[in-house]
Amino acid sequence: MSVELNLTAKEIYEKEFKKSRVKGYSEEDVNDYLDLIIEDYMKLDKLLTRLKELEIENQNLKIKIDALKNTNREERPVQVTNLDILKRLSKLETAVFGSNGVDYDL
Template structure:
């Protein structure tokens, strides 16, 4: 994806004049608005690119915490314990039958 226009190109764009054509003042005013939007978009894109770069660097420099099998085992145990308690609560004495 390539950006083909910028505010300078828009400013320097000239249109051929014909009889019963567009109002030159209206076209100029509209092009002025487009230029302002392009400048705003350029600023927003630059800010987002800078933020994206900063976040990527922050992610690369963040300390990594290794996942151990012990922590996974504890998590599985906790889930099974909760499931067992839930079954006892729902089914009550019917479980032992």
């Protein structure tokens, strides 16, 4: 995304207006107004810079997400919880000793 501005803050600051012999604008009013415009341009410049940084960061994160999606599940270690171990032990006990009428439902 590229934004082309007609003027830079420096160009606005350095702008000189022609003096009118008859009923011209107040130089002080013009300068005050230009100061406000310069301030806005400087804020806009900072925002555009930050936007470019965020676009780059966004692209990098998209690349990382795609890489994670493509990771094979087999490469991930199998996680065994205590509950899984208890279930396996219960099945083993049942297979070895029989149920004896006791049901340990996990």
